[in-house]
Amino acid sequence: PKSELLHFSDPDEQIGRGRYSPAAKTLMEIKALECVGRNHANEIINVDLANDPSTPRLVILNPNLILGPQLDPSPVIKGNSLPWMVRILKKERMAEAVPNDSMSIIDIRDLAELHVRAAISEDASGRYFGVNRSFAWTEILEGFGEVYPDYTPPPLTPGVDYESNVPTQFDHTRKDSLGVTLRPLRETLKDLVDFFRAKGAI
Numbered sequence: 001p002k003s004e005l006l007h008f009s010d011p012d013e014q015i016g017r018g019r020y021s022p023a024a025k026t027l028m029e030i031k032a033l034e035c036v037g038r039n040h041a042n043e044i045i046n047v048d049l050a051n052d053p054s055t056p057r058l059v060i061l062n063p064n065l066i067l068g069p070q071l072d073p074s075p076v077i078k079g080n081s082l083p084w085m086v087r088i089l090k091k092e093r094m095a096e097a098v099p100n101d102s103m104s105i106i107d108i109r110d111l112a113e114l115h116v117r118a119a120i121s122e123d124a125s126g127r128y129f130g131v132n133r134s135f136a137w138t139e140i141l142e143g144f145g146e147v148y149p150d151y152t153p154p155p156l157t158p159g160v161d162y163e164s165n166v167p168t169q170f171d172h173t174r175k176d177s178l179g180v181t182l183r184p185l186r187e188t189l190k191d192l193v194d195f196f197r198a199k200g201a202i
Helices: 011-016 020-035 047-051 081-089 108-120 137-147 185-199
Strands: 059-062 065-067 102-107 126-129 133-136
Touching: 011 020, 020 059, 059 108, 065 081, 065 108, 065 185, 081 137, 081 185, 102 108, 102 137, 102 185, 133 137, 137 185
Parallel strands: 059 126, 065 102
Antiparallel strands: 102 133
16 A cells, blocks of 8 residues: 555656646655655654754645535636536536546545644644545446436446456555544535535536
């Protein structure tokens, strides 16, 4: 399983694939950790800086796909993730076949709680995965179909072995140490659909 202390993206590799935004985030994390005297494994590399009383305690939470109802009261659904989900539910995206892939998801409310716990826990330090787990798209789209009867998931691609594609596995030890119980995917999807309905988006 992936560990936030052992697995760190290579910014040069990200840039080579044209993934400039993720590369920028990786470089910002590296620089932020250096500024508090630590490396990506949260090991002290500058004793004087790390032990200086004026050096802040740094906690980094790494989410991927963030879902759930927005607090923004405006009628417009904003951001990247939620408009994408609306297009999926309206069969404007991902309508031909279920992708043989997975996506790491967290509910926005759980991510907010993780931030609060990290802020108030004096023992929290370094990087934490801000994910529930990685879900196969078959599971995600079937979940949408269960909570939104107007949606029917697309078919599987014939000849593709969906079972052999194992979603990314995470070591949740550090995240669980913050003491937050995360919502099941179905609850997140149901609340998201209810939010879309209330906004008139679906």
